[in-house]
Amino acid sequence: MPVTDVTTDPEALTLTLTADFAAPVERLWEAFTDPRQLERFWGPPGYPATFTEFDLTAGGRARYHMTSPKGEEFHGVWEFLEIDGPRTFTALDSFADADGTPLAEMPTSRMVFAFDQTSTGSRLVNTTYFDSAEALEKVVAMGAVEGATMAINQLDRVLDGLRAYAAGKGTQTEILDDTHVRITRLIEGPIDLVWRAHEEPELVQQWLLGPDGWRMSVCEIDGSVGGKYRYQWEPLEGTEGETFGFDGETLLTEAPHRAVTTEHMTGTEFPSTLNDLNLYEEDGATLITLLIEYPDKETRDIVLATGMTDGMEASYGRLEGVLAGV
The missing domain is CATH 3.30.530.20 (START domain)
Known part of the structure; x- marks a missing residue:
């Protein structure tokens, strides 16, 4: 499986996921910045993602929802802060309502995606920063570690092509x-x-x-x-x-x-x-x-x-x- 480590740090208020892929950095970047490819793995099994908006510019945003097996929709929105392709991008990640308005009662976090070349391909380091220990604990309790692991472990089939x-x-x-x-x-x-x-x-x-x-x-x-x-x-x-x-x-x-x-x-x-x-x-x-x-x-x-x-x-x-x- 691509994911090699997921670590939470209550002092630094971070959740960090590391994954290795047998694909070049440019191919990994493409998968994360093309909404049609991104929605094939971003949602964990049973909760596929659908991106309805994706403006990959500083100040732009992406909107998506995950649909449960029973048809429930869970919405999210990203606000892109910094973009340096094909190496890194940063976005604010918020839980949202169906109109894309962030939910005030849920934590907003800052996600940094870093893509680096390795001897066998490329490495993803996704670090999520939280405003408080309570926010980190809340997201972890909701299954963020398990969900992120299962989601990113689906990426191989996208990078390789189905055949x-x-x-x-x-x-x-x-x-x-x-x-x-x-x-x-x-x-x-x-x-x-x-x-x-x-x-x-x-x-x-x-x-x-x-x-x-x-x-x-x-x-x-x-x-x-x-x-x-x-x-x-x-x-x-x-x-x-x-x-x-x-x-x-x-x-x-x-x-x-x-x-x-x-x-x-x-x-x-x-x-x-x-x-x-x-x-x-x-x-x-x-x-x-x-x-x-x-x-x-x-x-x-x-x-x-x-x-x-x-x-x-x-x-x-x-x-x-x-x-x-x-």
């Missing part, structure tokens, strides 16, 4: 914390087709099958917010296993980029998971990112032990074949 980042890796499963797992898979095909293949039952039934020897006997999907879905699988003749299924509800949809659903094992009292699907296209290929939130660590470990990753890889392999024929 280089995902080449030969297949389906990747990352444990982010006790209750969150991130699954990624690069699919050869445009985002619109990948989205359709997740939303249209006649396409879903062709690929979402897991290991060989199973068929999807029920596929009902209402992809609108509040809509329900139901899947059921049954073994083909000669395959051992019992019929099972999942049901859930759509909480958020932003076609063709994001869909958030609950997932519950039909006919059981098991708690639901929260599944946050994100799609991003680059050079004719689409990166599928599925963030799964489990109710607890025990449930997470039970599910991972079922061979979920292998089953998903088999399904995603079929998906590419389906897309080639659409």
Whole structure:
């Protein structure tokens, strides 16, 4: 992971994040100063950022919001103070309302981003200065250390480009914390087709099958917010296993980029998971990112032990074949 250290200093009133990248300083600078690239990693998993304003000049400002899996928006605003590209820029960072007005009850901090060349690429040192120990403690208590770490650890895929980042890796499963797992898979095909293949039952039934020897006997999907879905699988003749299924509800949809659903094992009292699907296209290929939130660590470990990753890889392999024929 790129992030090598995150340190809080209650005497200096600072929070400092350090990360190393196998990319030149100029490429790192580009990622932080192009809003379309910045919003691909600035929000931590489950809270992607959308920049609606970005004026990279002294006295200019940037506005953004992060959207939770349930559709809640958390707004922020930067006021740029100093810019010395491609080496450093400084900005005031404030929590804000939906109109971009800083919230008086929340702390405003001064962020300094410094980009330096290393023997293997470049290093980011992001130092945030606070006005008081109380302000520092408040932001840390809100999860700033964990959120910043997970956000910046997403930057590699932006710097490398999707094909280089995902080449030969297949389906990747990352444990982010006790209750969150991130699954990624690069699919050869445009985002619109990948989205359709997740939303249209006649396409879903062709690929979402897991290991060989199973068929999807029920596929009902209402992809609108509040809509329900139901899947059921049954073994083909000669395959051992019992019929099972999942049901859930759509909480958020932003076609063709994001869909958030609950997932519950039909006919059981098991708690639901929260599944946050994100799609991003680059050079004719689409990166599928599925963030799964489990109710607890025990449930997470039970599910991972079922061979979920292998089953998903088999399904995603079929998906590419389906897309080639659409």
